[in-house]
Amino acid sequence: MLKPHYILNRITDITVDFLKENGITALLLDVDNTMSVAHGDKTLREGLPDWLSDMKENGISLMILSNAKKERARRFADSVGLPVVGLAAKPLPFGYIKAAKLLKAKRKNVAMVGDQIFTDIMGGRISGVKTILVTDITPEDKLNFKVKRSLEKKLLKRWKK
Secondary structure, eight states, X not given: OOSOSEEESOGGGOOHHHHHHTTOOEEEEOOXXXXXXXXXXXXXXXXXXXXXXXXXXXTOEEEEEOSXXXXXXXXXXXXXXXXXXXXXXXXXXXXXXXXXHHTTOOGGGEEEEESOIIIIIHHHHHHTXXXXXXXXXXXXXXXXXHXXXXXXXXXXXXXXX
């Protein structure tokens, strides 16, 4: 339930060919430490604007799925020109299901892209969408994040064996 379908270094490593080969026509995108360089930061990951354009030009549907408050999530989504479901309550399935419906995509053709196993990946698995784990960009210094990251590292090490 926690193991992602795919593990990549960064969001921009996801290619149109990779998505087509795996039957993925729509992506749900986490913001913090996936699209942006740090939790709560608005600075976009290097290469993200070109990547977003490439996805759109090739018919990949994109939507932000964020646990952030609706207004904060909407401001970020507007800055990159994407629709958003804020206050998604990841890992609960409701936000994932709502986003797939809004994109008019079957869940078997949707993938969640995020940096956290216990929210992005777990929720995607529960919701019946494919999951792509990307490496976090900037380590968080809050205790709850440190604990989660420590557990995630142990899981990743086990999965790589």
